[in-house]
Amino acid sequence: MNLSVKIANLKFSNPVTVASGTFGAVGECWDLKAAKQLGAIVPKTVTLLPQQGNLPPRIVETPSGMVNAIGIENDGIDAFIENKLSMYAKIGVPVIVSISGKSDEEFQIMAEKLAGLSSVSAIELNLSCPNLKHKVLVAQDAGATQQVVALVRKIVNQPIIAKLSPNVTSIADIAAAAEAAGADAVSMVNTFQAMVIDVEKRKSMIGNFTGGLSGPAIRPIAVNMVYQTAQRIKIPIMAMGGISNAEDALQFLIAGATMVAVGTMSFIDPNTAIKVLDGIKVYMRKHKINDIKDLIGFIK
Amino acid sequence: MKIQHQLKIISNKKITDKLYHLVLEHGKLAAQVKPGQFVEVRIQESLEPFFRRPFSVFRSQKAVEIFYEVRGKGTGILSSQVKGAMLDVMGPLGTAFTLPAKKIKQVVMIGGGIGVAPFMALSDALKNRGHDLLLLYGGRSKEFTFNMAEFKKNGCKVFISTDDGSVGVKGRVSELFDKIEINPDTTMLYTCGPRPMMASVQKFAQEHGLKGQCSCEEVMACGVGVCLGCVVKTTAGYKTVCHDGPVFDLHEIVW
Numbered sequence: 001m002n003l004s005v006k007i008a009n010l011k012f013s014n015p016v017t018v019a020s021g022t023f024g025a026v027g028e029c030w031d032l033k034a035a036k037q038l039g040a041i042v043p044k045t046v047t048l049l050p051q052q053g054n055l056p057p058r059i060v061e062t063p064s065g066m067v068n069a070i071g072i073e074n075d076g077i078d079a080f081i082e083n084k085l086s087m088y089a090k091i092g093v094p095v096i097v098s099i100s101g102k103s104d105e106e107f108q109i110m111a112e113k114l115a116g117l118s119s120v121s122a123i124e125l126n127l128s129c130p131n132l133k134h135k136v137l138v139a140q141d142a143g144a145t146q147q148v149v150a151l152v153r154k155i156v157n158q159p160i161i162a163k164l165s166p167n168v169t170s171i172a173d174i175a176a177a178a179e180a181a182g183a184d185a186v187s188m189v190n191t192f193q194a195m196v197i198d199v200e201k202r203k204s205m206i207g208n209f210t211g212g213l214s215g216p217a218i219r220p221i222a223v224n225m226v227y228q229t230a231q232r233i234k235i236p237i238m239a240m241g242g243i244s245n246a247e248d249a250l251q252f253l254i255a256g257a258t259m260v261a262v263g264t265m266s267f268i269d270p271n272t273a274i275k276v277l278d279g280i281k282v283y284m285r286k287h288k289i290n291d292i293k294d295l296i297g298f299i300k
Numbered sequence: 301m302k303i304q305h306q307l308k309i310i311s312n313k314k315i316t317d318k319l320y321h322l323v324l325e326h327g328k329l330a331a332q333v334k335p336g337q338f339v340e341v342r343i344q345e346s347l348e349p350f351f352r353r354p355f356s357v358f359r360s361q362k363a364v365e366i367f368y369e370v371r372g373k374g375t376g377i378l379s380s381q382v383k384g385a386m387l388d389v390m391g392p393l394g395t396a397f398t399l400p401a402k403k404i405k406q407v408v409m410i411g412g413g414i415g416v417a418p419f420m421a422l423s424d425a426l427k428n429r430g431h432d433l434l435l436l437y438g439g440r441s442k443e444f445t446f447n448m449a450e451f452k453k454n455g456c457k458v459f460i461s462t463d464d465g466s467v468g469v470k471g472r473v474s475e476l477f478d479k480i481e482i483n484p485d486t487t488m489l490y491t492c493g494p495r496p497m498m499a500s501v502q503k504f505a506q507e508h509g510l511k512g513q514c515s516c517e518e519v520m521a522c523g524v525g526v527c528l529g530c531v532v533k534t535t536a537g538y539k540t541v542c543h544d545g546p547v548f549d550l551h552e553i554v555w
């Protein structure tokens with residue numbers, strides 16, 4: 001049975017990975033043995049400078065999901081490269097490093113830092129960041145998306161994955177812009193803008209006022225977005241949005257995704273990604289599918 | 301270390317209208333837990349309620365014991381779980397209390413409401429070690445107080461306050477602070493409970509130069525330091541309650 005997939009020339013042993021911001025330090029949530037089975041790992045987004053993150057409360061649970069506004073708390077890219085990267089690389093599966101910049105220049109400096117590093121297998125551009133020039137998120141503007149992707153394309157040889165926001169009128173349009181600018185894949189979807197109000201206090205339950213919805217609550221919307229986008233672009237899609245078991249993941253693969261990432265559900269059951277991988281194998285055996293590529297996008 | 305366990309419920313007893321005592325088969329977990337650490341319980345296999353629920357380990361001698369208050373959805377469902385059912389439990393998680401040095405004479409545990417739970421484990425660890433153990437417990441009303449015999453067996457002197465005066469002294473637990481021996485070298489404070497209470501303990505400790513530790517509470521998603529959702533503000537910036545805590549230096553928290 002062949003589960004391997006590719007983004008550009010980068011080969012993954014299987015299509016199951018983790019969503020940025022939901023996978024952390026080895027030896028805690030993830031025992032090494034489990035992490036080694038994944039197709040790739042994606043650590044939390046890093047920014048050029050350290051960020052302290054948003055005012056708490058940062059999370060609130062919702063029906064079959066959660067709203068978060070963490071604010072990309074991180075130590076900055078230099079500390080990441082120095083202290084964390086080798087630990088992730090030691091797992092032995094491709095490491096996809098997620099970066100986010102407040103300006104084109106920040107993306108450029110970060111890309112330059114990652115370009116020569118062999119332990120960085122691919123770069124994910126988290127485009128759900130404010131665009132100082134356009135007053136919207138980069139991922140909400142086809143032109144801005146195209147510009148950032150093209151800029152990074154000139155600097156790095158590693159595959160580039162553009163991570164898209166679902167908070168747009170047509171996510172397929174943004175995906176097409178990323179493809180045109182030289183992205184090797186898109187990952188989708190990031191969280192949906194959301195809000196929860198404490199009616200007794202008449203206050204938002206989130207310190208940052210609004211946040212992003214994730215978890216099984218968003219899955220059917222994400223599946224549709226992946227399906228729509230797969231009709232438009234030729235580059236691979238890494239799909240995420242509420243995956244909790246193999247059946248959820250298979251929906252994304254059949255809708256046209258090449259890879260699938262487990263996010264929020266890892267918080268509820270840290271073994272979710274491994275269960276997804278095992279379940280996909282069981283499905284392939286049952287349906288006599290020898291190559292995962294015979295599943296991707298084959299919706300009847 | 302394996303942190304996800306499937307544990308069988310040995311008993312789940314109602315203590316008062318609001319308080320329950322859950323005993324879980326120990327698995328390998330009981331021996332690993334240190335006083336102050338907690339577990340994250342998946343209330344049921346469905347997606348409702350969505351997050352796991354964190355509970356301090358009340359005791360971990362022969363079994364893993366949890367002492368909980370029925371507060372909302374999750375604890376409501378938990379209270380209906382019966383003997384023999386299996387629970388998906390992650391743990392032990394977080395930091396433990398630092399046990400007092402030999403020279404500490406008086407160990408003061410100040411618990412507000414269900415925040416008293418981890419002090420059972422702490423007093424289990426401290427009995428017969430030569431310290432004077434003092435438990436100051438503040439509850440809302442009779443419904444939230446319970447028999448303190450087990451604490452007394454561990455050698456604790458127990459004082460109670462209730463908001464309505466139905467048990468013990470009427471008022472906040474700070475009404476009981478006069479039981480504390482004010483000696484920075486030989487007194488150690490431990491506190492767990494609602495924020496305003498812990499803030500008042502911190503203020504008292506600062507005024508009198510006393511050392512202490514506090515166990516914080518925040519809503520949690522992952523419970524293992526990954527999501528950065530459960531942070532509290534400290535003198536050194538935001539820290540996660542689940543991984544950097546729940547036990548912090550009393551003077552480190554910025555309320």
Ligand SMILES: Cc1cc2nc3c(=O)[nH]c(=O)nc-3n(C[C@H](O)[C@H](O)[C@H](O)COP(=O)(O)OP(=O)(O)OC[C@H]3O[C@@H](n4cnc5c(N)ncnc54)[C@H](O)[C@@H]3O)c2cc1C
Pocket residue numbers: 338349353354355356357366367368369370371372373374375376414417418516517518519520541546
């Ligand atoms: C480290 C740690 C140890 C804990 N130990 C214990 C323990 O030993 N025994 C025990 O009974 N409880 C303990 N708790 C608190 C317990 O986790 C909450 O009471 C529980 O999650 C409530 O779940 P619920 O679904 O019943 O309430 P919900 O329906 O989620 O909420 C009901 C009400 O309680 C409030 N609430 C919910 N969770 C929290 C929270 N974490 N902090 C403050 N307010 C909250 C909500 O805002 C709401 O008003 C601990 C919490 C932490 C973080």
Ligand SMILES: Cc1cc2nc3c(=O)[nH]c(=O)nc-3n(C[C@H](O)[C@H](O)[C@H](O)COP(=O)(O)O)c2cc1C
Pocket residue numbers: 019020021022044045068070072098126163189190191213214215216218240241242243261262263264265527529
């Ligand atoms: C707590 C939390 C933190 C996240 N942090 C990031 C992040 O740093 N960068 C990023 O690109 N996406 C981040 N995400 C979004 C996820 O990677 C994912 O796109 C989204 O949650 C949808 O997938 P899910 O429903 O499986 O979680 C975060 C999500 C959550 C819940």
Ligand code: FES
Pocket residue numbers: 519520521522523524525526527528529530531540541542543
């Ligand atoms: S609950 Fe995720 S970091 Fe604490």
